[in-house]
Amino acid sequence: MKAFLCILTFFLSIPYTYSKVISQIVVSPQKILRPISRYVYGLNTQNSVSTNATIRRLGTYRMSTYNWVINASNAGPIDNNSNNNHPCQAMGCLHCNQPGGEIIHFVKENKKKHMASLITLPLLRYVAGDINGPVPRWKAAPSSRFKQSDYFMRHPHYTLHPSPANYVVYQDEFVHYLVHYFKKANQGGIGFYALDDDPSYWPIHDPLVHPEPTQYWELSNISYGLAYNILKIDPTAKIVGPDLHGWNAFISLNHAPGYRQLNQTYKTFLDFYLRRMHNLSELDHVRYLSVLSLHWFSKVRVHGKRITGNCITPLCMKARMEAPRSLWDPTYIENSSITRKIHKPIDLIAWVDKKIQADDPGTKLAFTEYNYGADNNISGGIAEADVLGAFGKQGVYMANFQGPLDSYIQAAFQIFRNYNGHNAHFGNTAVKTSDVDPNRFSLYAATNTQKPTLLWILILNKQLTHRFQIPIHISSQSVYKTFQAYQFNALSSKIHPIIPHGVILKNTIKTNFEPLSVTLLVCHCDNQINH
Numbered sequence: 001m002k003a004f005l006c007i008l009t010f011f012l013s014i015p016y017t018y019s020k021v022i023s024q025i026v027v028s029p030q031k032i033l034r035p036i037s038r039y040v041y042g043l044n045t046q047n048s049v050s051t052n053a054t055i056r057r058l059g060t061y062r063m064s065t066y067n068w069v070i071n072a073s074n075a076g077p078i079d080n081n082s083n084n085n086h087p088c089q090a091m092g093c094l095h096c097n098q099p100g101g102e103i104i105h106f107v108k109e110n111k112k113k114h115m116a117s118l119i120t121l122p123l124l125r126y127v128a129g130d131i132n133g134p135v136p137r138w139k140a141a142p143s144s145r146f147k148q149s150d151y152f153m154r155h156p157h158y159t160l161h162p163s164p165a166n167y168v169v170y171q172d173e174f175v176h177y178l179v180h181y182f183k184k185a186n187q188g189g190i191g192f193y194a195l196d197d198d199p200s201y202w203p204i205h206d207p208l209v210h211p212e213p214t215q216y217w218e219l220s221n222i223s224y225g226l227a228y229n230i231l232k233i234d235p236t237a238k239i240v241g242p243d244l245h246g247w248n249a250f251i252s253l254n255h256a257p258g259y260r261q262l263n264q265t266y267k268t269f270l271d272f273y274l275r276r277m278h279n280l281s282e283l284d285h286v287r288y289l290s291v292l293s294l295h296w297f298s299k300v301r302v303h304g305k306r307i308t309g310n311c312i313t314p315l316c317m318k319a320r321m322e323a324p325r326s327l328w329d330p331t332y333i334e335n336s337s338i339t340r341k342i343h344k345p346i347d348l349i350a351w352v353d354k355k356i357q358a359d360d361p362g363t364k365l366a367f368t369e370y371n372y373g374a375d376n377n378i379s380g381g382i383a384e385a386d387v388l389g390a391f392g393k394q395g396v397y398m399a400n401f402q403g404p405l406d407s408y409i410q411a412a413f414q415i416f417r418n419y420n421g422h423n424a425h426f427g428n429t430a431v432k433t434s435d436v437d438p439n440r441f442s443l444y445a446a447t448n449t450q451k452p453t454l455l456w457i458l459i460l461n462k463q464l465t466h467r468f469q470i471p472i473h474i475s476s477q478s479v480y481k482t483f484q485a486y487q488f489n490a491l492s493s494k495i496h497p498i499i500p501h502g503v504i505l506k507n508t509i510k511t512n513f514e515p516l517s518v519t520l521l522v523c524h525c526d527n528q529i530n531h
Contacts, residue, residue: 024434024470024473024508025443025470025472025473026433026434026472027431027432027433027445027455027457027472027474027475028475029431029445029447029455029474029475029476029478030431030475030476030477031432032429032431032432032447033393033429033431034393034395034430035429036393036426036428036429037364037391037395037397038054039054039055039116039366039397039398040388040391040397040398041053041055041417042056042398042399042400043055043056043401043405044057044060044368044369044400044401044402045057045058045060045106046403046404046405048113048115049405049410050410050414050418051413051417051418052413052418052423052425053113053115053413053417054115054116054417055110055115055398055400056106056110056115056117056400057117057194057400058102058103058106058118058119058120059118059120059194059243059368060087060120060197061076061197061198061201061206063120063122063197064122064123064196064198064202064206064209065122065124065127065128065146065206066120066121066122066127067127067128067129067169068099068100068102068103068177069099069147069162069164070085070097070099070128070130070164071085071088071093071096071097071100071102072084072085072129072130073087073127074135074208076204076205076206077205077207080133080134080135081135081137081208082133082134082135083131083132083145084131084133087102088101088105091106092105093105099160099161099162099177100174100177100178100181103119103178104178104181107119107178107182116192117191118192118194118240118368118398119190119192119193119194120193120194120196120243121175121193121194121195121196121226121230122149122196123195123196123199123219123222123226124149124196124202124209125141125148125149125209125210126141126142126146126147126148127149127169127209128146128147129144129145129146129147132145137208139208140208140209141209146208146209147167147168147169148167148168148169149168149169149170150169150170151225151226151228151229152172152225152229153170153172153173158172158176159173160177162177171226171229171230172232176233179234184234184235184236184237185234185236185238186236187236189234190234192237192238192239192240192291192398193230193237193239193240194240194243194293194368195223195226195227195239195243196241196242196243197243198243198245198249198295199219199242199243199244199253200214200244200245200253200256201254202214213254213255213257214256215253215256215257215258216253216256216258216259216262216272219242219253219273220272220273220276220277223242223277223289224280224288227277227288228288231288235286238290238291239287239290239291240291240293240366240368240398241289241291241292242273242292243293243294243295243369244270244293244294244295245295246295247338250268250269250270250352251268251269252268252269253269268355270355271355271358271359274289274355274359275359275360277289277360277363278359278360278361281360287362289360289363290363291363291364291365291397292352292356292360292363293366293367294365294366294367294368295370295402296367296369296370297369297370297371298320298326298334298336298373299334299336299338300319300323300334300335300336301335301336302315302316302319303315303316307319307323307372307373307374308371308372309374310374310376310377311373311374312374312377312379314464316374317374317377317379318379318464319335320372320373320374320383321379321382321462322438322439322462323372323383324383324386324390324442326345326346326348327346327348327349327387327391327394328347328349328393329345329347330345330347330350331345332345332347332438333345334346349390349396352365353365364397364398365395365396365397365398366396366398366399366400367398368398368400369400370387370399370400371401371402371403372387374408375403375405375406375407375408375409376406376407377408378408378488378489378490378516378517379516380408380409381408381409381412381488381518382412382460382462382516382518384401384408384409384412384413385411385415385458385460385518386442386460387399388412388413389416389442389460390442390444392426392430392444393444401413407493408488408493410493411493411518412518414495415486415495415518415520419522420497421495424522426456426520427445427447427448427454427455427456428446428447428449429447429448429449430444430446431445431446431447431455440461440462440463440466440468441459441460441461441462442458442459442460442462443457443458443459444457444458452525453524453525453526454522455480456520456521456522456523457472457509457520457521457523458519458520458521459513459518459519459521460517460519461516462516463515463516465515466515467513467515468512468513469511469512469513470513471508471510472508472509472510472521473507474504474507474508474509474523475507476507479507480507480523480524481525481526482501482523482524482526483499483502483503483504483509483521483522484497484499484501484502484521484522485497485498485502485511485520485521485522486498486519487514487518487519487520488517488518489514489516489517489518490514490515490517498519502521504523509523
């Protein structure tokens with residue numbers, strides 16, 4: 001960190017030079033692109049602090065073996081395959097002896113902060129049977145250390161007081177338990193249920209329960225079974241799956257047995273899964289998959305290190321701030337193992353959207369884990385702000401940041417969700433802007449259907465040393481008269497107003513944008529500043 005500050009101080013001591021001027025930026029408030037989903041501003045289990053996040057996900061591989069009756073799960077090889085309730089305790093739950101206590105605590109905490117909840121349920125046939133510590137390999141499931149898990153209870157009545165002595169743990173009984181506690185989704189209860197976590201990694205994370213490679217038909221069949229029984233209890237809930245981690249999982253379920261033959265028909269595992277869930281939904285007249293969920297951690301490397309770490313050399317910073325382009329830019333080829341394999345841009349969101357439209361139209365897209373690294377550096381803050389802007393502009397339905405919610409990540413969330421310290425937030429409708437040079441800048445604009453006098457314009461200057469000034473013209477029949485500007489930059493992750501009462505002349509704004517900065521302009525059709 002000290003080295004970075006020395007480099008930055010040197011750069012900032014150089015007189016500012018202006019980059020080549022684009023004639024102007026044009027923002028067109030009347031040219032609507034699409035609504036921005038409120039669920040793109042989501043987290044995993046981190047404390048939301050002052051981010052005003054909208055949804056939290058309870059996931060991780062520990063949920064694959066979660067026994068809701070005793071709040072136990074298996075830690076896998078990372079901790080001697082221990083059965084314990086450490087996740088429940090680490091969450092600060094005071095009722096880890098209560099059935100479902102970990103989930104109930106999590107949902108209650110979310111409700112206090114007006115956040116929706118995404119809860120992960122296990123698909124594996126066995127879950128932890130106790131909290132008695134390490135499980136030797138010769139006690140792999142089935143054994144006395146594990147309980148059988150089933151998603152369909154074969155008894156006529158559910159109970160709110162399940163016995164830990166029961167041999168079988170029922171997932172549909174758990175959903176019934178949660179609905180009894182919180183009501184159905186359309187009544188303010190849990191809105192989203194995920195079908196396990198990273199199922200292609202079961203042999204790595206859960207070798208005592210599922211040592212064999214996960215297979216195409218296996219995953220689609222058990223996903224259908226659990227989805228069917230969740231919706232039997234709460235037809236208003238949304239099913240999220242399959243929470244795949246990484247490119248190889250998207251293509252082949254991490255080289256699942258028989259994937260080459262199946263891909264000759266279906267092209268990729270994503271196509272197979274979407275087509276299978278679509279066909280089952282058509283057969284039963286029920287939508288079984290509402291949200292296709294993926295995990296995305298950039299594979300770009302600099303100096304042999306992935307940018308998702310903490311490298312903050314100028315080359316790392318530049319690569320990190322460019323990496324979000326692989327989500328949406330059909331002209332950008334990142335330097336990674338993925339592009340060396342496919343020999344073309346990734347253009348991930350459009351690539352997946354085409355599959356959804358072809359195989360299961362109407363399914364929404366989520367990135368339930370993602371991170372671009374350098375959480376305490378301006379390059380991490382700019383990358384995160386860029387990703388949040390891209391998710392909204394490109395029509396992603398849900399996203400959940402995974403990793404430390406440190407200073408610059410907080411700032412990126414706050415510029416969208418709490419830029420004035422009083423929960424003022426970016427608009428909910430993406431509008432058209434002119435193109436900018438994505439190597440140097442990113443640009444997002446939005447309006448709000450309930451605040452028609454406001455326009456939000458977000459400018460990210462990704463240049464290490466160059467300040468720039470570009471006239472921003474608002475192409476609108478409405479006359480915009482005043483604006484406020486908020487910013488965080490390389491010198492401070494704290495968002496501060498840099499122009500409290502700016503004047504807009506002839507619908508055109510002229511102001512400076514500092515190097516390595518994220519600047520939000522809040523424009524008003526009248527002279528009143530009221531939001």
